[in-house]
Amino acid sequence: MSTPIPRPGAHLAGPTPSVDPEKISAEVNGLLSRLDAVEPDPDDRHGVGVIPKKAHLLEKAHDVLVEALAAVDKS
Numbered sequence: 001m002s003t004p005i006p007r008p009g010a011h012l013a014g015p016t017p018s019v020d021p022e023k024i025s026a027e028v029n030g031l032l033s034r035l036d037a038v039e040p041d042p043d044d045r046h047g048v049g050v051i052p053k054k055a056h057l058l059e060k061a062h063d064v065l066v067e068a069l070a071a072v073d074k075s
Contacts, residue, residue, distance in 0.1 A: 024068045031061040 038054050040047040 019068050019071045024064060027064050028061045031057050031064070 034057055035054055038050050038057070040050050044050075
């Protein structure tokens with residue numbers, strides 16, 4: 001009854017990528033540091049347009065972390 005458990009990232013094609021924690025940390029910190037620079041458009045009285053811009057930066061940071069985790073799990 002020993003069914004193999006699929007490992008996250010094992011489905012990714014290509015060679016196992018190396019993971020550099022310093023590079024990943026710098027990339028995520030760079031994306032997060034841009035959050036404060038997001039300004040609303042002058043026509044946006046309530047600042048609603050800021051939310052999608054900040055969400056996009058957070059999503060990119062999330063993607064960097066997910067890719068790093070998948071690479072670690074693949075190895």
